Amino acid sequence: MLDRRSFMKLALAAQAAAALPAFAGTPTPGLRFGDPQPFSFDWLKAHAEALSKAPYAPPPRPDPATVAAIDYDAHGKLKYKHEYALYGDGHDAAFPITFQHVGYYFPKTVRMHALEQNAGGAVSREILYDPAYFTIAPDSPAARLAPEPSSLAGFWVMEPRDGKEDWKKAEPWVTFLGASYFRAKGELGQVGMSARGIALSPGGSGHEEFPDFVSFWFMPAPPASRTVTVYALLNSPSVSGAYKFDLHRTSGVVMDIELTLFFREAVERLGLAPLTSMFWYGEKAKPAGIDWRPEVHDSDGLSLATGQGERIWRPLNNPEHITISSFADEHPRGFGLLQRDRAFDHYQDGVGYEKRPSTWVEPKGTGWGKGTVQLVEIPTDDEINDNIVVYWNPEKRPEPGDRIDLAYRVHWLADEPYPTPLARCVATRFGRGGEPGTIRPYGVRKFTVEFLGGPLKELPSGVKPEVVVWASRGNVRSMVAEAVPDDVPGHWRAHFDLSVDGREPVELRLYLRANDKVLSETWLYQYHPFVTDARPLGY
Numbered sequence: 001m002l003d004r005r006s007f008m009k010l011a012l013a014a015q016a017a018a019a020l021p022a023f024a025g026t027p028t029p030g031l032r033f034g035d036p037q038p039f040s041f042d043w044l045k046a047h048a049e050a051l052s053k054a055p056y057a058p059p060p061r062p063d064p065a066t067v068a069a070i071d072y073d074a075h076g077k078l079k080y081k082h083e084y085a086l087y088g089d090g091h092d093a094a095f096p097i098t099f100q101h102v103g104y105y106f107p108k109t110v111r112m113h114a115l116e117q118n119a120g121g122a123v124s125r126e127i128l129y130d131p132a133y134f135t136i137a138p139d140s141p142a143a144r145l146a147p148e149p150s151s152l153a154g155f156w157v158m159e160p161r162d163g164k165e166d167w168k169k170a171e172p173w174v175t176f177l178g179a180s181y182f183r184a185k186g187e188l189g190q191v192g193m194s195a196r197g198i199a200l201s202p203g204g205s206g207h208e209e210f211p212d213f214v215s216f217w218f219m220p221a222p223p224a225s226r227t228v229t230v231y232a233l234l235n236s237p238s239v240s241g242a243y244k245f246d247l248h249r250t251s252g253v254v255m256d257i258e259l260t261l262f263f264r265e266a267v268e269r270l271g272l273a274p275l276t277s278m279f280w281y282g283e284k285a286k287p288a289g290i291d292w293r294p295e296v297h298d299s300d301g302l303s304l305a306t307g308q309g310e311r312i313w314r315p316l317n318n319p320e321h322i323t324i325s326s327f328a329d330e331h332p333r334g335f336g337l338l339q340r341d342r343a344f345d346h347y348q349d350g351v352g353y354e355k356r357p358s359t360w361v362e363p364k365g366t367g368w369g370k371g372t373v374q375l376v377e378i379p380t381d382d383e384i385n386d387n388i389v390v391y392w393n394p395e396k397r398p399e400p401g402d403r404i405d406l407a408y409r410v411h412w413l414a415d416e417p418y419p420t421p422l423a424r425c426v427a428t429r430f431g432r433g434g435e436p437g438t439i440r441p442y443g444v445r446k447f448t449v450e451f452l453g454g455p456l457k458e459l460p461s462g463v464k465p466e467v468v469v470w471a472s473r474g475n476v477r478s479m480v481a482e483a484v485p486d487d488v489p490g491h492w493r494a495h496f497d498l499s500v501d502g503r504e505p506v507e508l509r510l511y512l513r514a515n516d517k518v519l520s521e522t523w524l525y526q527y528h529p530f531v532t533d534a535r536p537l538g539y
Contacts, residue, residue: 030083030084030132031084031086031114031127031128031130031133032127032128032129032130033114033125033126033127033128034125034126034127034128035125036123036124036125037123037124037125038120038121038122038124039113039121039122039123039124039217040121040122041231041242041244041258044217044231044233044242045242047233047242048233048234048235048240048241048242048260048261048262049240049262049403051233051235051240051262052239052240052262052263052264053262053264056235056236056237058108058212059108059109059110059212059214059235060108060109060149060150061107061108061109061149062102062107062109062145062146062149062150062151063144063145064107066141066144066145067102067103067104067107067141068104068107069104069141070101070102070103070104070140070141071103071104072103072104072105074103074140074141074142075101075103075104075105075106077135077137077140078101078103078134078135078136078140078142079134079135080098080099080100080101080133080134080156081132081133081134081135082096082098084098084132084133085098085158086098086099086112086114086127087114087218087220087221091220092223093220093221093222093223094160094161094222094223094224094225094226094228095157095158095159095160095221095228095249096158096161097155097156097157097158097218097228098155098156098172099112099127099133099153099154099155099156100152100153100154100155100156100177101134101142101151101152101153102145102151102152102153103153105178106153106177106178107153108153108212108214109149109150109151109152109153110150110152110154110212110213110214110215110216111126111150111152111214111215111216112126112150112152112155112215112216112218113125113126113127113215113216113217113218114127114217114218114220115217115219115231116220117219122219124217127152128150129147129148129150129151129152130147131143131145131151153177153178154175154176154177154178155175155176155216155218156172156174156175157172157173157174157175157228157247158171158172158173159171159172159173160226171185172185173185173249173253174228174247174253174255175191176213176216176230176232179196179211179212179213180196180197180198180210180211180212180213180234181194181195181196181276182195182196182197183195183412184247184252184253184255184357184412185252185253185357185412186252186253186355186356186357186358186359186412186413186414187251187252187357187412187413187414188352188355188356188357189355190355190356190357191357192277192278192298192299192339192353192356192357193275193276193278193298193299193337193356193357193359193386194275194276194277194386195273195274195275195276195359195410196271196274196275196276197211197213197232197234197241197243197259198211198234198239198241198261198270198271198272198274199271199274199389199391200236200238200267200268200270200271201267201268201269201271202269202271202274202376202389202391203322203324203376203378203389204268204269204324206268209236209237209238210236211234211235211236211238211239211241212235212236213232213234213243214233214234214235215232215233216230216231216232216233217230217231217232218230219231226248226249226250227246227247227248227249228246228247228249229244229245229246229247230244230245230247231243231244231245232244232245234261237264237265238263238264238266238267239261239262239263239264239265239267239398240261240262241259241260241261241262242259242260243257243258243259244257244258244259245257251413252357252411252414253411253412254409254410254411254412255409255410255412256364256407256409257273257406257407257408257409257410258405258406259404259405259406259407260403260404260405260406261398261403261404261405261406262403263398263399263400263401263402263403263404264400265400266397266398266399266400267397267398268397269374269393269397270393270394270397270398271374271389271391271392271393272368272391272392272393272394272404272406273361273363273391273392273406273408273410274390274391275336275337275359275361275389275390275391276386276388276389277298277299277316277337277359277386277388278297278298278299278380278383278385278386278387279297279298279299279300279317279318279377279380279387279388280296280297280318280380280381280382280383280387281295281296281297282295282300282315282316282341282428283295283341283346283427283428283429284427284428284429284430285430292348293347293348293349294345294346294347294348295341295346295347295353296349296353296383297316297339297353298337298339298353298356299316299338299339299356299359299388300315300316300338300339300340300341301313301314301315301316301337301338301340301425302316302335302336302337302373302375302390303335303336303337303338303360303416304327304329304332304334304335304373305332305333305334305335305418305420306327306329306332306333307329307330307331307332307333307367308329308330309333310522311420311422311521311522312327312521312522312523312524313424313425313521313522313523313524314327314375314523314524314525314526315425315428315523315525316337316377316388317377317526317528318377318379318380318387319377319378319379319528320379320528321379322376322377322378322379323376323377323505323526324374324375324376324377325374325375325377325526326373326374326375326393327372327373327374327375328370328371328372329370329371329372329373330367330369330370330371331367331368331369332363332368332371332373332392333362333363333418334360334361334362334416334418335361335373335392336358336359336360336411336416337358337359337388337390338358338359338360338415338416339353339354339356339357339358340358340415340424340425340426341354341427342354342355342414357412357413357414358412358413358414358415358416359410359411359413360411360413360416361392361408361409361410362408362409362410362411362417363392363407363408364407364408364409365406365407368392368394369395370394370395371392371393371394371395372392372393372395373390373391373392373393374390374391374392374393375388375389375390376388376390420454420521421454421455422454422455422518422519422520422521423451423452423453423454423455423456423490423512423519423520423521424451424452424453424454424520424521425449425450425451425520425521425523426450426452427448427449427450427493428447428448428450428523428525429447429448429449429450430445430446430447430448430527431445431446432444432445432446433446433478433497433498433499434446434497441499443499443500443501443529444497444498444499445497445498445499445527445529446495446496446497447495447497447508447510447525447527448493448494449493449494449510449523450484450491450492450493451491451492451493451494451512451519451520452488452490452491453490454490454519454520455490455514455517455519456490456491456492456512456519456520457489457490458490459490459514459519464481464482464514465492465494465512465513465519465520466481466512466513466514467479467480467481467494467495467496467510467512468510468511468512468513469494469496469508469509469510470508470510471498471500471506471507471508471509472506472507472508473500473504473506474498474499474500474501474506475498475499475500476496476497476498477496477497477499478495478496478497479494479495479496480494480495480496481493481494481495481512482495492512494512498527500529502529503528503529504529505526505527505528505529506526506527506529507524507525507526507527508523508524508525508526509522509523509524510523510525511523
């Protein structure tokens with residue numbers, strides 16, 4: 001049942017609909033549309049609030065058996081015809097939008113709506129599904145689907161037309177497909193990791209809930225614009241929400257996101273502004289013979305800019321079991337999953353791992369208060385699994401009836417948008433401890449952490465940085481810094497040995513300084529001790 005306040009909001013919206021003029025213009029010749037309805041962000045928030053007070057209803061699913069037969073290969077053959085692109089030919093909007101079909105991995109209906117601005121405000125009409133929009137072969141499972149419920153599952157924002165006749169050959173620069181996942185093209189022309197609308201208890205002992213974007217609304221971008229505005233309705237058993245995305249096509253992609261969440265149920269662990277990536281293995285350790293490539297990852301580390309001004313680099317792990325690391329903060333300045341290693345020789349793969357975007361979350365508004373940036377690392381034995389999640393977890397756990405308003409910016413670039421002036425960590429390596437040519441001590445690990453740039457480039461001749469190391473347990477010794485002999489200014493590495501008993505993880509912390517001046521960002525690492533030296537170096 002809706003409460004009186006929610007009912008009145010929806011009633012006023014319905015009255016406004018009756019006063020609206022007919023739908024202005026034709027967003028795309030050939031597309032089928034529903035009846036005109038009023039639309040505003042305030043209406044969407046009221047609608048999300050009303051949903052949160054009613055029992056949860058999952059989004060429709062076209063015939064599950066048929067959709068399950070649309071596997072990866074079959075789905076790839078369902079090409080959207082560009083003559084049906086929303087705001088395509090016959091419209092002067094800057095960015096055409098194409099749609100994605102349901103399939104095995106994306107089985108739920110997502111309702112799509114075109115927006116136009118009239119004298120009475122924004123007007124919305126639902127885009128009705130028609131199999132004619134897609135190249136569907138007669139023997140495709142998709143040919144057996146009924147017109148209702150809609151078989152639209154997601155969308156692509158295409159590169160700007162800019163008056164080009166061949167715009168239909170363009171590629172997408174933003175995609176929304178599956179649950180509340182979305183991704184964008186970085187400055188180096190590649191996609192990689194994903195973001196999500198929200199994460200609910202990822203990697204925990206219980207069931208992770210995956211909310212869905214169940215509806216989208218698209219505002220046409222003016223011809224000279226480089227910004228597309230998309231609205232979204234999110235829904236799940238625990239929460240509903242209204243989202244506004246301002247998608248800016250820059251040298252990479254920048255997204256301004258506003259959201260309002262309404263909670264039906266308590267949430268054990270809330271993940272706001274979540275990012276999802278893949279880390280199989282990197283330079284620090286690789287199981288022998290597991291793969292021919294030196295490294296395989298979309299991101300190699302978590303970067304943090306804390307509210308207190310500290311800059312932190314945490315290399316990613318592929319652990320034996322799910323691991324959740326928490327970094328307490330108040331009013332964080334930003335965090336992101338970055339791909340710092342840009343050398344092709346370090347990957348040797350034609351899929352462009354060295355060009356994957358680095359993605360940075362920048363809080364907006366008055367601050368996010370107290371909470372933790374949480375990093376979830378999940379074991380994987382292949383590159384097809386996204387096994388890394390990072391998000392902001394507010395200190396207060398949401399309860400039924402709670403509301404959260406949030407604003408933030410997501411940068412999809414080659415590097416973090418506000419790099420630290422300090423030296424940055426560029427590699428983490430480890431192996432057997434001790435010294436070459438001597439009997440190596442049992443159970444001792446040598447760590448080598450490389451830093452580059454910043455004040456290290458300005459060190460006077462003869463001045464060597466001091467290595468400052470802390471370990472949560474065990475004994476640290478043999479700390480030393482040396483310039484890397486590659487003639488690159490400001491390239492130094494820090495060595496230390498760690499001896500530890502047992503298999504419990506060890507938290508490590510290191511930075512470089514000289515004369516009490518901090519020279520580098522802070523390196524944090526979670527080390528999972530090996531049982532013996534014979535164990536493959538994969539963890």
